[in-house]
């Protein structure tokens with residue numbers, strides 16, 4: 001694996017790949033890698049791409065400075081893991097490399113999409129995500145971008161961003177990888193206390209239960225109420241549990257109105273904020 005810290009050196013290497021007509025897939029991450037991240041790289045490799053992974057804890061997407069400060073950082077272990085799955089390139093830039101003072105940045109319009117669900121609780125978060133992904137795409141110039149379903153709304157935001165940029169980059173959404181007990185893998189899971197680690201799988205159990213209720217014909221409002229109560233009873237503090245249209249991400253009142261339906265939730269497990277989602281109808 002090649003490791004680049006400087007955008008110039010990365011750019012030269014990627015140019016060589018393009019000259020040799022090797023297709024390139026980009027997998028942006030914030031590090032503290034786990035099997036979910038590695039699955040994205042493996043999927044891209046299986047699809048025939050050379051893989052470029054970035055590790056960059058992007059300050060502009062953290063609305064809470066304490067969250068940024070506490071974000072786990074494990075660079076040595078990350079490098080080992082990336083080598084173990086045959087990643088082609090790791091880009092490990094500094095903040096100054098990603099955001100030089102003379103950088104001109106595009107502006108995007110996400111309308112309601114950045115204000116609902118995660119956006120309602122993390123103001124400015126998706127602006128920061130779009131800012132960093134567009135900048136990294138500029139540097140990496142990939143043919144494809146692989147992202148996890150775990151961050152469903154993020155994928156929708158990036159899809160919209162690509163459309164606004166008239167980009168030809170292919171966006172691939174990969175399924176969420178879970179621990180054996182159903183908890184969605186996340187870099188934040190290492191910060192769970194043993195008690196909250198035990199309780200946290202209730203999030204996935206609640207999503208699965210919502211899917212069962214959906215199949216049994218319960219109304220969206222009933223499913224939502226039941227789910228919020230189940231999370232609270234388990235000792236979690238849910239911020240939202242919403243049933244939304246899989247394409248527009250707008251809340252649904254009647255299931256018949258939507259071709260695809262996804263249940264999205266965010267809940268605090270002690271000091272750690274966890275998110276998850278499940279397709280109820282695809």
Ligand code: AMP
Nearest residue numbers: 029030031036147148150151176177185
């Ligand atoms: P992050 O490092 O949390 O910014 O995540 C980097 C990429 O990995 C994003 O596209 C995430 O959606 C994806 N990802 C994170 N956790 C998982 C998971 N458990 N399964 C699949 N993809 C994931």
